[in-house]
Amino acid sequence: xxxxxxxxxxxIRFEQLPDPRLETPTDAIIRTVAACVCGTDxxxxxxxxxxDRPEPMGxxxxxxxxxxxxxxxxxxxxxxxxxxxxxxxxxxxxxRHGYQSRCEHGAFLNTCxxxxxxxxxxxxxxxxxxxxxxxxxxxxxxxxxxxxxTGWYAAICAEVRPGSTVAVVGDGAVGLCAVLAARELxxxxxxxxxxxxxRQRLALSFGAxxxxxxxxxxxxxxxxxxxxxxxxxxxxxxxxTAESLAxxxxxxxxxxxxxxxxxxxxxxxxxxxxISSTVGxxxxxxxxxxxxxxxxxxxxxxxxxxxxxxxxxxxxxRVADAYRAMxxxxxxxxxxxx
Amino acid sequence: xxxxxxxxxxxIRFEQLPDPRLETPTDAIIRTVAACVCGTDxxxxxxxxxxDRPEPMGxxxxxxxxxxxxxxxxxxxxxxxxxxxxxxxxxxxxxRHGYQSRCEHGAFLNTCxxxxxxxxxxxxxxxxxxxxxxxxxxxxxxxxxxxxxTGWYAAICAEVRPGSTVAVVGDGAVGLCAVLAARELxxxxxxxxxxxxxRQRLALSFGAxxxxxxxxxxxxxxxxxxxxxxxxxxxxxxxxTAESLAxxxxxxxxxxxxxxxxxxxxxxxxxxxxISSTVGxxxxxxxxxxxxxxxxxxxxxxxxxxxxxxxxxxxxxRVADAYRAMxxxxxxxxxxxx
Numbered sequence: 001x002x003x004x005x006x007x008x009x010x011x012i013r014f015e016q017l018p019d020p021r022l023e024t025p026t027d028a029i030i031r032t033v034a035a036c037v038c039g040t041d042x043x044x045x046x047x048x049x050x051x052d053r054p055e056p057m058g059x060x061x062x063x064x065x066x067x068x069x070x071x072x073x074x075x076x077x078x079x080x081x082x083x084x085x086x087x088x089x090x091x092x093x094x095x096r097h098g099y100q101s102r103c104e105h106g107a108f109l110n111t112c113x114x115x116x117x118x119x120x121x122x123x124x125x126x127x128x129x130x131x132x133x134x135x136x137x138x139x140x141x142x143x144x145x146x147x148x149x150t151g152w153y154a155a156i157c158a159e160v161r162p163g164s165t166v167a168v169v170g171d172g173a174v175g176l177c178a179v180l181a182a183r184e185l186x187x188x189x190x191x192x193x194x195x196x197x198x199r200q201r202l203a204l205s206f207g208a209x210x211x212x213x214x215x216x217x218x219x220x221x222x223x224x225x226x227x228x229x230x231x232x233x234x235x236x237x238x239x240x241t242a243e244s245l246a247x248x249x250x251x252x253x254x255x256x257x258x259x260x261x262x263x264x265x266x267x268x269x270x271x272x273x274x275i276s277s278t279v280g281x282x283x284x285x286x287x288x289x290x291x292x293x294x295x296x297x298x299x300x301x302x303x304x305x306x307x308x309x310x311x312x313x314x315x316x317x318r319v320a321d322a323y324r325a326m327x328x329x330x331x332x333x334x335x336x337x338x
Numbered sequence: 339x340x341x342x343x344x345x346x347x348x349x350i351r352f353e354q355l356p357d358p359r360l361e362t363p364t365d366a367i368i369r370t371v372a373a374c375v376c377g378t379d380x381x382x383x384x385x386x387x388x389x390d391r392p393e394p395m396g397x398x399x400x401x402x403x404x405x406x407x408x409x410x411x412x413x414x415x416x417x418x419x420x421x422x423x424x425x426x427x428x429x430x431x432x433x434r435h436g437y438q439s440r441c442e443h444g445a446f447l448n449t450c451x452x453x454x455x456x457x458x459x460x461x462x463x464x465x466x467x468x469x470x471x472x473x474x475x476x477x478x479x480x481x482x483x484x485x486x487x488t489g490w491y492a493a494i495c496a497e498v499r500p501g502s503t504v505a506v507v508g509d510g511a512v513g514l515c516a517v518l519a520a521r522e523l524x525x526x527x528x529x530x531x532x533x534x535x536x537r538q539r540l541a542l543s544f545g546a547x548x549x550x551x552x553x554x555x556x557x558x559x560x561x562x563x564x565x566x567x568x569x570x571x572x573x574x575x576x577x578x579t580a581e582s583l584a585x586x587x588x589x590x591x592x593x594x595x596x597x598x599x600x601x602x603x604x605x606x607x608x609x610x611x612x613i614s615s616t617v618g619x620x621x622x623x624x625x626x627x628x629x630x631x632x633x634x635x636x637x638x639x640x641x642x643x644x645x646x647x648x649x650x651x652x653x654x655x656r657v658a659d660a661y662r663a664m665x666x667x668x669x670x671x672x673x674x675x676x
Binding site: 093094097098099101102104157228229230245253254255256260263264265266270271272274275276277278279280281282283284285287 | 431432435436437439440442495566567568583591592593594598601602603604608609610612613614615616617618619620621622623625
């Protein structure tokens with residue numbers, strides 16, 4: 001089969017690789033129906049995270065089960081599946097607490113921009129959809145495997161509730177999905193921080209009530225003005241830089257909650273301000289598997305349409321063009337079809 | 339009157355100062371009935387936090403109202419009062435959210451190791467006790483103004499619930515009070531980290547079910563062993579160093595909660611691990627005022643006895659000896675009587 005490998009910063013290749021095979025009785029092999037490029041893939045693509053050797057890429061996918069190991073109980077060949085970017089057995093103590101992204105036997109997938117994918121702990125990682133999905137839901141379901149699941153987790157971490165005042169720092173796919181999550185959770189006011197007109201429009205159609213283009217101290221001051229001087233009840237940090245973290249923290253009211261789902265590239269940010277703030281902070285990799293059944297239902301009943309974050313569709317073989325378009329910010333998120 | 343002033347690290351003096359007077363119509367003047375020395379007072383005493391000029395000291399107190407300003411509504415001369423170390427109007431948006439320690443018109447008291455104290459925003463800072471307290475409750479009530487209120491907040495931040503597994507890092511007065519708070523909130527298992535026999539005994543009598551003397555990686559490993567390999571549901575950090583913060587974070591299970599009430603002296607601790615952990619973190623100065631009515635009730639009904647953290651009682655005039663005893667760890671906490 002063919003799949004995606006990063007050889008060096010900026011050097012993405014779609015090349016022939018060994019077909020994946022069942023390695024343990026809890027594995028499944030799926031045929032990829034759609035995959036995509038994540039904002040976090042750009043950290044290595046840009047050389048911000050080091051690459052020591054050729055790295056297979058991709059952790060977002062939907063597909064059809066081709067083969068399952070002897071211990072797989074909930075899946076059978078032919079089923080359409082949505083899965084998390086994080087492998088989880090969904091049975092260990094940590095999974096039972098709802099933190100499947102920290103499964104005691106887990107790992108993160110990184111071979112999904114490919115024609116076929118081996119999924120370990122298939123029962124605990126994948127969710128089969130009863131009927132084959134309507135094609136108009138394909139992009140929505142694909143978004144659940146990371147960006148929508150992560151945006152949802154951000155809103156859960158930020159404890160968005162009916163009536164909450166919310167601010168979202170970051171207008172990438174995760175930030176936009178976080179706006180959608182806040183709307184679904186009943187937020188009364190949703191302030192989207194964005195300076196890009198197309199992303200501003202999508203944020204507004206996802207439920208943002210206010211758009212703020214300013215960043216840093218200026219952005220913080222405007223959010224405070226919009227929230228009676230104190231800051232928002234719930235803020236979601238969906239970027240991962242020291243600047244965006246500081247902005248998000250200072251936009252949260254004392255006693256409010258901050259969900260941090262940008263992978264932190266925060267060298268040198270001391271945690272004293274964060275601790276002293278009285279803001280509740282939770283983040284890290286999203287336990288997407290926890291949310292999948294609910295989110296699949298919301299997609300299939302047309303309550304949410306997170307697939308609208310994809311603004312570029314390419315054949316999987318042109319994956320290098322997809323990275324380039326996202327790196328140059330010509331696309332929010334690229335969908336890839338084998 | 340006489341009060342306490344720090345002139346330089348290690349140089350505590352009890353000296354004549356101007357009598358405090360009403361300065362605004364929301365002030366009250368109280369006559370101090372008891373005060374004490376806080377672990378945080380030692381940061382400046384030891385020169386870890388700089389002292390630029392003579393600093394009045396003390397933020398824990400109980401007293402009797404002597405005089406109130408014209409706008410004070412809930413207090414009258416002669417009443418016995420307990421108050422928070424943080425001044426709060428208890429009416430602003432932040433106070434109404436329960437974060438009186440971040441009151442929009444607030445500040446921290448620092449003149450309380452003295453014979454008389456001016457309390458700004460008296461209605462929002464002090465709570466009058468209906469009947470004069472039984473003398474056996476004096477130390478318990480004094481403990482509410484900071485250490486017990488802070489230990490309680492740590493447990494609230496760590497989301498201790500009936501049945502929770504809890505670990506407490508720090509065996510100072512706040513850590514010991516955190517053990518007591520965890521017991522009151524229904525924790526099933528409370529692991530106290532302490533290597534001091536007297537403090538271990540007090541922790542056990544406050545409700546600890548296990549005592550662990552090891553620190554750092556070894557301490558973390560033992561807490562994990564005691565909690566099924568995953569870490570505790572709720573951990574409270576009551577020290578404030580980089581080492582204790584790391585130990586507390588790594589003792590918390592994924593998705594668990596960490597309350598951080600040690601004043602963070604954490605230069606150089608990057609927040610990436612904290613964010614990536616999926617642990618919920620909240621801390622900072624405790625909104626003691628929120629908890630005072632409940633805690634006063636628990637003291638007066640003999641449910642809690644936090645005054646047992648005081649193991650040295652001295653006349654206020656010997657405040658320098660009290661600092662010395664605590665600095666040399668000969669006392670957990672010193673009570674001062676004018």
